[in-house]
Amino acid sequence: MSVDLAKKEMPIGQPEPSGVEQHRNRTNDRYLLWIALFSIIFFIFALQQLDFDYGRLISGTRELPLMAVKMFPPNFSEWEDVLRSVAETFQMTWAATLLSVVVAFVLSFFCAANTAPSRWMFWFLRGFAALMRAIPVLVWAIIFVAALGLGPLPGVLALAIHSLGMMIKVFSDSIEEVDQRVLEAMRAAGAGWLQMIVRGVLPLVYTSFMSWALLRFDIDLRYATVLGMVGAGGIGWQLIRSMHMYELHDALFIVMVMFAMLYTVEMMSNFIKKRMINANGL
Amino acid sequence: MSEIVKADGIAQPILTVSALKKTYKDGTVALRGVDFTVKAGEIVGIIGSSGAGKSTLMRCINRLIEPSDGYVYFDGIDVTKSNKHQLRYVRRQMGMIFQSFNLIARSTVLGNVLNGRLGYMDSVRGALGIFSKQDIEDAMSILERVGLVNQAHKRADELSGGQQQRVGIARALAQKPKLILADEPIASLDPVTSENIMDYIYRICKEDGITCLINLHQVEFAKRYADRIIGIRAGRRVFEGRAQDLAQDVVQEIYA
Numbered sequence: 310m311s312v313d314l315a316k317k318e319m320p321i322g323q324p325e326p327s328g329v330e331q332h333r334n335r336t337n338d339r340y341l342l343w344i345a346l347f348s349i350i351f352f353i354f355a356l357q358q359l360d361f362d363y364g365r366l367i368s369g370t371r372e373l374p375l376m377a378v379k380m381f382p383p384n385f386s387e388w389e390d391v392l393r394s395v396a397e398t399f400q401m402t403w404a405a406t407l408l409s410v411v412v413a414f415v416l417s418f419f420c421a422a423n424t425a426p427s428r429w430m431f432w433f434l435r436g437f438a439a440l441m442r443a444i445p446v447l448v449w450a451i452i453f454v455a456a457l458g459l460g461p462l463p464g465v466l467a468l469a470i471h472s473l474g475m476m477i478k479v480f481s482d483s484i485e486e487v488d489q490r491v492l493e494a495m496r497a498a499g500a501g502w503l504q505m506i507v508r509g510v511l512p513l514v515y516t517s518f519m520s521w522a523l524l525r526f527d528i529d530l531r532y533a534t535v536l537g538m539v540g541a542g543g544i545g546w547q548l549i550r551s552m553h554m555y556e557l558h559d560a561l562f563i564v565m566v567m568f569a570m571l572y573t574v575e576m577m578s579n580f581i582k583k584r585m586i587n588a589n590g591l
Numbered sequence: 592m593s594e595i596v597k598a599d600g601i602a603q604p605i606l607t608v609s610a611l612k613k614t615y616k617d618g619t620v621a622l623r624g625v626d627f628t629v630k631a632g633e634i635v636g637i638i639g640s641s642g643a644g645k646s647t648l649m650r651c652i653n654r655l656i657e658p659s660d661g662y663v664y665f666d667g668i669d670v671t672k673s674n675k676h677q678l679r680y681v682r683r684q685m686g687m688i689f690q691s692f693n694l695i696a697r698s699t700v701l702g703n704v705l706n707g708r709l710g711y712m713d714s715v716r717g718a719l720g721i722f723s724k725q726d727i728e729d730a731m732s733i734l735e736r737v738g739l740v741n742q743a744h745k746r747a748d749e750l751s752g753g754q755q756q757r758v759g760i761a762r763a764l765a766q767k768p769k770l771i772l773a774d775e776p777i778a779s780l781d782p783v784t785s786e787n788i789m790d791y792i793y794r795i796c797k798e799d800g801i802t803c804l805i806n807l808h809q810v811e812f813a814k815r816y817a818d819r820i821i822g823i824r825a826g827r828r829v830f831e832g833r834a835q836d837l838a839q840d841v842v843q844e845i846y847a
Contacts, residue, residue, distance in 0.1 A: 494693035497653055498766055499683035499710020500717065507718035508706055512697040 376557075383565060384558035391547055391566055398543040398570070401461050402530045405468030410522045413476030418506050420477065421484035423492060426502065434477060441474025446532045450541040461542030468529050468536070476525060483517045484510055516585060523578050530574055534567050544570075604628040605802050606652070606770060611661035613647050613826075621647040623826040624661065631769075634796055634803045636817030638810055640846050644826040645806040649774050652804070653685050654678060666769060683710025686763025686801075688792070690775035692755040696748035700739060700758050703747050704730045707765030726765075733761045737791060753784035760791055764799075771796060773805040777812065785809075789816050810842055 420434035453463030537545025822830030
């Protein structure tokens with residue numbers, strides 16, 4: 310059934326700190342110096358190529374407060390529509406996060422180096438996940454809007470696919486952190502693959518899975534607020550519409566709601582995380 | 592415990608290791624042809640400096656590491672040629688005890704002991720932890736034996752090192768093993784705890800007639816507890832005999 314990639318054999322015994330390692334540290338320092346130097350040179354080069362009109366920076370700074378004054382006061386009259394799109398944003402986020410977490414939970418055990426049943430599956434899933442997250446959410450959204458039309462469905466798909474790419478990676482990385490020796494003990498007792506996963510790996514990774522899922526919910530909510538700008542549902546659609554119609558008082562209200570929404574969720578997730586950490590005595 | 596045959600006068604070889612070789616992928620030669628036999632009920636200490644190949648030898652016996660060449664016969668089965676199914680049958684009869692205990696830190700003590708039963712269960716029942724009443728009763732009585740019955744529902748990582756190793760022993764016993772492979776069971780424990788752990792292993796093996804192979808790097812412990820000692824150096828057996836035959840110059844040769 311399983312080929313046991315986990316049986317990666319390593320000579321037993323701890324390597325002793327050696328002259329080789331000290332040499333390696335010194336080489337690392339030199340690398341860092343070169344990287345720092347290159348970054349500075351590239352920064353200067355980039356600024357020169359971009360050729361900014363710095364005068365605009367000053368005039369723009371004057372313009373900005375005027376804009377804010379123009380937006381003031383916020384217009385609350387559309388509150389029903391706005392709240393409905395807030396609800397839609399949450400629904401999209403919840404659906405996308407849950408979908409990606411559930412799928413990634415299953416797939417991650419097939420692409421962690423210490424539990425993957427075959428090397429083929431390991432590389433395939435890791436590659437798939439890398440592709441999913443390498444393409445930005447907004448690009449996914451544009452693709453799905455083009456394919457499925459406007460609305461929250463392409464938004465959910467875009468979010469879910471991008472999340473999936475990240476969740477597969479972070480879940481399987483967490484699995485790989487499980488002490489190889491613990492799994493060895495289970496194999497020595499004659500435990501099979503599924504038994505090893507559920508009885509051995511799961512108790513050691515579920516808290517980190519949960520905090521990753523929580524973090525991803527946070528990220529997905531942020532993305533969901535802007536997805537509307539490409540027509541993929543949520544509160545972003547309200548904002549882009551009022552901006553296009555130059556209804557700045559509406560726009561200010563929407564921005565305020567967005568801020569309140571994200572801030573509340575961040576507070577809540579901090580609170581939950583703290584509770585989780587306390588519960589685990591870490 | 593009843594199904595375990597007491598070791599009496601008639602001692603059959605339960606384990607035969609023959610011309611066992613292991614070369615790792617990176618070219619490290621760990622075993623260069625090791626032969627020995629172990630009789631049922633015997634406690635055999637394997638001594639040698641770190642890097643001599645003791646751990647590799649032990650893991651080749653239950654094939655946590657694939658030997659490159661040679662044979663391991665266990666209770667009439669050629670372990671080196673066993674397929675997946677047979678290997679599981681072999682492994683569940685070999686309890687293993689580790690230097691770093693290798694418990695599931697966030698599971699309970701009882702849960703860790705019950706993991707020793709997984710080799711006997713179908714994969715779904717085992718995964719879901721649906722253990723029979725008998726298994727749970729047995730696990731509790733094993734915990735009683737190693738003096739941890741009051742800690743059964745604590746998390747494994749709340750225990751001290753010595754207690755964790757006793758959980759390790761209990762997990763091995765839950766397998767109802769014919770053979771115990773103890774890989775440096777006391778290397779990360781203090782001297783007093785070490786003695787306590789060795790007493791447990793010795794007493795249990797003798798009482799239940801379990802054959803035992805113990806890797807040790809402390810010669811004194813091997814002399815005190817082992818019926819027979821095998822000395823390994825650079826992947827070769829350089830000594831085999833009783834404790835009293837292990838003269839000081841031989842020890843020096845093993846550790847040279």
